[in-house]
Amino acid sequence: MHIVFFAHPSFLNHQSMPRFARVLAEGMKERGHKVELWSPQARFFRLPSLSVMRKWLGYIDQYIVFPREVRIRLKQCPPNTLFVLTDNALGPYVPFIADRPHVIHCHDFLAQRSALGEIRENPTSWTGRSYQAFIRRGYSKGKRFIYTSRKTQEDLHRFLPQPPLTSEVVYNYLNQSFVPSDVAGSRRLLGSRFGLDLAAGYLLHVGGNIWYKNRLGVIDIYDAWRSTDEVKLPLLLIGEVPDSNLIKRQELSPFKTDIHFFSGIEDEFVRLAYAGASVFIFPSLAEGFGWPIAEAMASGCPVITTDEAPMTEVAGKAGFLIPRRPHAPSKVDVWATEAAKVVKKVLRLSPAEYEEVIQSGLKNSERFDQKKTLDRIEQIYQKIVEAA
Template structure:
């Protein structure tokens, strides 16, 4: 059984989809199956390091990327299918070629955000991208998604019912070691900060987290800090970074809320190793990989009761009502005052995180690939 894995999108992917694609490629190499021959469209490391289209600074650069992506999906990838004659084509970035192909397709649609949250995307781009997705849902298409919540959401918005399988992904394997100077440079002490890692997209509810943290400090008079690591939202419509910046000035929290920006894998590992708890108030997620990452490092997780996060946490986290600032503040206080609860959450979280291994991830694909 020959399987072609499309990795072209790694040249621009920066967040969850990048992790998904890289870990899928690594797992395919690490856990080979005797009946499956993998063909990668690109070397994952080289394609991920390609800077040709990353961080476009002008409309011309963005247009050039979209043209390159369209050319790949609609012409070059079908040519590669003709050349290698795979039995299965896997497209892990929502879009499969519109052309008819002589093989099965596994198209990964990670979430239903484009349908659920149209206000977060430029109208022209959303219309164009949804059209690409729908045109690629051709004959012999099966959809892979990340959680039961995403599966149910997609069935709601797709006009046609496609075979759909939930495969839980694996977190990124972070390099060993820590960067102790990083904590020192930001005035951080181990076990004395709450953590969030990710973009400042509006759906992440980071202004709510800042407000809840300010209330937490007032009630506890503690020396805790809050770390919000990551870059701006992925579009003007989606970006809450300016609002967070203004909130920090208004609430005089500049020395209490640390914004280190994009950070290295070693710094990510360092922050997880030293965090007291992870705070994840997002109003909408397709999966929520930071929950798994935090739990695997023995960090208790406070998360919104959004369905995907509840599914991934599996009861090992501390759920708060989505969008409820008071509830979030109270749960932060609860964790800071109950050592037995923290110890139990750490234990349960470590067990829950084991379910999301690279081996389980690739075996989910093996089962779908070989079922026919």
Template sequence: MKILLIGNYQLDAIQSMDIFASMLENYLTQLGHQVRIIRPNPWFGKMISSPNSLRKWLGYIDKFVFFPAQLRQALSWADIVHICDQGNAVYVKYLGNTPHVITCHDLFPIRSGLGEFPEYQTGWTGKQFQQMVMRGLNRAHKVACVSEQTKSDVLRLCSLSKSAVSVIPMGLNYPYTPMTAIESQPRLKALGIPQNCQFILHVGANHWYKNRLGVLSIFYQLILQLQKPEFYLVMVGKPMTDEMRQFIKMHNMTQKVIELIEIDNENLRAIYSVATALLFPSLYEGFGWPIIEAQACGCPVFTSNRSPMNEVGGEAAIYIEPDQPKETAEEIIRNLPTLKQMKSKGFINSQKFSAEKMISGYIKLYHQAINEKHDNKVKTI
């Protein structure tokens, strides 16, 4: 097949979406398919170096004035178009009769625009844009959701038929496996993690639903109850917010919290392999990649007893209430002596989420979209 992938605008720097598009390109190419990634070129967006509101509006020129013409030119080559991020569903109206698939990771921006999240308010322009996204989703040939929870949201909020919506879980985006102590210890030392210490790990960005302030609250309760001097929290991801730094300072945790900003996959594999456990108390998720990444490295997981976290973690994770720091700390302490028993369960569970299985699901969906379009064309002749 000739597969045209629509990727994200690079200046938006949505790392997880860029990783997903690269996964599709690499695996589909290995299987003999012809693959091209097309994305808006950042001509106007590059006119201003630092991110601000003007740069956002200049980016809209790149995305919605220039990119549609670029997309139309590419369509004649493709057998199937795959919009890799539902946020780009606005481009569906330019696809004409070309069979296409959209991957829906979550509907948080749409749900926020509808007022479903009191903790996060969307502005007027954001609401208008999300209405455009919704119109694109409603016109899609096929929508692949990354979890049952996302599928439930799509069927609840969109006008698509059930036959147009399916679930294709995310696969591991890197060959995560346990790293030996000989290999991992030098890496941890270079990252500033004390030798042979115990530490809780969190991996995530600063989106409000990631609950990173909640991570700090849970850890504070944990050190109050545990009273172990050599116990740390390692936070991997984007730089902390001012609010997070103030919390750390106010609770005298400066020496206990280690911040690691956007480290590479091998260093992350080393940390997963040594961590006491991953703490992933998200309020909401589309899928939750760190859950299976940790499990694949033999790292026990504490995560929210909410969908899709409990869908992804299966029987191999320990579930907590993300908005109850004291009770969560107690649950972690209660399970510390038996965490090693979770490792084998984690290995087994993570194997359900292979990249190969994900790609197989997409290839099947591509054929369905192409065949249904062909059948509909035959019926009209």
């Protein structure tokens, strides 16, 4: 096959989506296919300007300059070329290839749902709503889609004007090697790196500051647990530098000296953090997939996550589930108290029960193998080209 991948521009400094595009491109190239990677280049974006203008200059590169380049390049592509959009947010480019063999990888529609007023925790401005409508008009022209979860599939089917010709769910893969390690050794090495005594264990969360990660809820659960249990383990939050709201929440905690934020951590130590954690807490409000759930399980760590899709899809029967954090502030304390009971339950498992949980998580994480995922995607690509 001749495959052209559309990817986000590197000048946006995104992490997960460009990495996903690269893995797809490299995986298909290794399988013997001719591969091209197309993405907007920084031309107007790199011009000297005020920081407030850079976003708009980036839009010129993405939605004025790049489309012109695409029209020219399309003339050089054979009729059976497969065009792959590596993210549904690249929807504005779909009309250029809608009548040619194509497929769109869909990761989540959280921004789309927020723009439509479906998610109260993430209100969207008029410009944001207009931008998401622009994206939706684009991908609505598409006919073939691959989704990272059934939840994402369900969302898209609501947004499309008609059923797609291809609608396949292929779960994400682990993009690093996450394996169980010696727990005591992992805690010792991590403690040395962070300057903490972690020998007795710790609670862990991995995620950024974006609203749906619910880092505030992690601290709510931790406070509720510490208030009702004599066990005293620290809480580690690994990810972005905490924002002002998160810092304020930490300061209000009676256990603030045991709440630790770490950012810019090397991948090696993130893997050690998973392997040494007593329990991994992931109370997301929403996700497109939920990589950390699979990463923690593959590392031999028990997982507590939200009882909603797609978190339930990733956790399978191996996770401990809690309700979604309520939107009403008056109900948060009750929610956190109930979630804290689940934390206590996990930490008080017998050695045999704990081992059973670990083995269940390891078995579940086998579903997210990179080779199996790429093989499945290749099969779908081939079917699309054959159908065309």
